[in-house]
Amino acid sequence: MIQTSAGFRGLVQSQRLGSFQSKLGACYNYASGAASSLQHACEPSTYSDGDYADVDWDNLGFGLLPTDYMYRMKCFKDGKFEQGQLSRYGNIELSPSAGVLNYGQGLFEGTKAYRKENGCLLLFRPDQNAIQMKIGAERMCMPSPSIDQFVDAVKQTALANKRWAPPPGKGTLYIRPLLMGTGPVLGLAPAPEYTFLVYASPVGNYFKEGLAPLNLYVEDEYHRASRGGAGCVKTISNYAPVLKAITKAKNRGFSDVLYLDSLNKKYLEEVSSCNIFIVKGNVISTPATNGTILSGVTRKSIIEIAQDLGYEVEERVISVDELVNVDEVFCTGTAVVIAPVGSITYQDKRIEYRTGAYSLSRKLYSTLVGIQMGLIEDKKGWTLEIR
Numbered sequence: 001m002i003q004t005s006a007g008f009r010g011l012v013q014s015q016r017l018g019s020f021q022s023k024l025g026a027c028y029n030y031a032s033g034a035a036s037s038l039q040h041a042c043e044p045s046t047y048s049d050g051d052y053a054d055v056d057w058d059n060l061g062f063g064l065l066p067t068d069y070m071y072r073m074k075c076f077k078d079g080k081f082e083q084g085q086l087s088r089y090g091n092i093e094l095s096p097s098a099g100v101l102n103y104g105q106g107l108f109e110g111t112k113a114y115r116k117e118n119g120c121l122l123l124f125r126p127d128q129n130a131i132q133m134k135i136g137a138e139r140m141c142m143p144s145p146s147i148d149q150f151v152d153a154v155k156q157t158a159l160a161n162k163r164w165a166p167p168p169g170k171g172t173l174y175i176r177p178l179l180m181g182t183g184p185v186l187g188l189a190p191a192p193e194y195t196f197l198v199y200a201s202p203v204g205n206y207f208k209e210g211l212a213p214l215n216l217y218v219e220d221e222y223h224r225a226s227r228g229g230a231g232c233v234k235t236i237s238n239y240a241p242v243l244k245a246i247t248k249a250k251n252r253g254f255s256d257v258l259y260l261d262s263l264n265k266k267y268l269e270e271v272s273s274c275n276i277f278i279v280k281g282n283v284i285s286t287p288a289t290n291g292t293i294l295s296g297v298t299r300k301s302i303i304e305i306a307q308d309l310g311y312e313v314e315e316r317v318i319s320v321d322e323l324v325n326v327d328e329v330f331c332t333g334t335a336v337v338i339a340p341v342g343s344i345t346y347q348d349k350r351i352e353y354r355t356g357a358y359s360l361s362r363k364l365y366s367t368l369v370g371i372q373m374g375l376i377e378d379k380k381g382w383t384l385e386i387r
């Protein structure tokens with residue numbers, strides 16, 4: 001096992017990355033690139049599917065574990081991204097006056113690859129992440145990769161780092177696409193050059209609670225987003241401002257923060273990095289997207305799954321006062337998947353909710369993860385098997 005991966009590395013180091021990339025595509029059988037004369041080096045005797053990185057798979061959290069490769073693609077003034085390529089994972093060089101460093105012109109995405117029992121990797125709706133990034137790029141005055149370019153980059157990054165994809169049931173390979181203004185600017189303006197970069201890290205549970213219910217704190221001093229702002233896109237500039245609220249809540253023993261709308265300080269928006277749903281009887285509700293919350297690939301998928309299971313789903317304005325009167329609350333997002341909420345504290349009043357084996361969130365979780373892992377038939381064409 002060690003020998004084969006060392007052989008694989010040696011091969012990569014000895015080749016120019018461009019030729020490595022086309023060969024990787026040919027070997028894994030999804031890219032259309034012609035097989036190069038080096039194709040033999042990728043055959044199973046050199047790189048086997050059973051090859052795993054040296055990781056303690058039983059103790060994965062959500063910390064970064066650096067992997068082997070990252071993918072990079074640049075866009076100059078014409079607004080079109082050139083052919084991207086894989087390179088060794090590592091630090092990148094940036095101009096001190098890069099738009100992303102000075103004015104926060106940047107977006108991120110998150111998607112996951114699940115390793116199936118048959119050894120293949122399964123991606124979940126990567127095209128939806130591509131669309132989410134496209135919408136964000138439009139808001140942030142950035143060019144964005146095409147959907148095909150985005151999905152291809154995610155596939156290449158996942159496959160190149162396949163040995164870091166946890167065994168089935170132990171976690172996932174989290175894939176992080178970034179879009180950044182990397183060209184130099186001084187006067188406030190869109191950057192003259194952009195970089196799309198994708199890296200990956202094996203992850204387990206997002207919250208240290210694991211699958212235990214979350215205890216949320218309703219924040220009414222700090223806000224996440226405001227009307228007309230950029231709360232509806234995954235721009236990096238939405239996140240540093242909530243660190244203060246998260247830190248305050250964590251210091252008081254809470255798992256995360258539930259934000260209210262900044263205008264009325266009354267209506268539910270979302271949690272720091274995930275969407276929120278409430279359940280009352282047979283009706284599931286989630287805040288409607290009105291410009292201040294992310295529409296979320298997981299949120300949209302859960303709405304469809306719940307409807308398919310026969311539940312009524314409402315996207316509407318939800319007042320914080322309703323929280324005293326609901327059966328269940330849960331959060332959704334790529335990183336958290338579906339996290340049950342055990343309690344919400346608002347103005348020093350703690351409200352508790354149903355969780356556990358018979359909760360609706362557990363049922364939705366099993367269905368979603370079943371599809372993502374390839375254990376439940378995917379009737380919607382949401383998953384993409386790559387090898």
Ligand SMILES: *Cc1c(COP(=O)(O)O)cnc(C)c1O
Pocket residue numbers: 110234270271272273274275294295296297298299332333334335
């Ligand atoms: C990423 C994120 C979500 C979840 O979106 P998914 O597309 O489901 O991963 C929700 N809210 C915020 C603020 C986020 O950053």
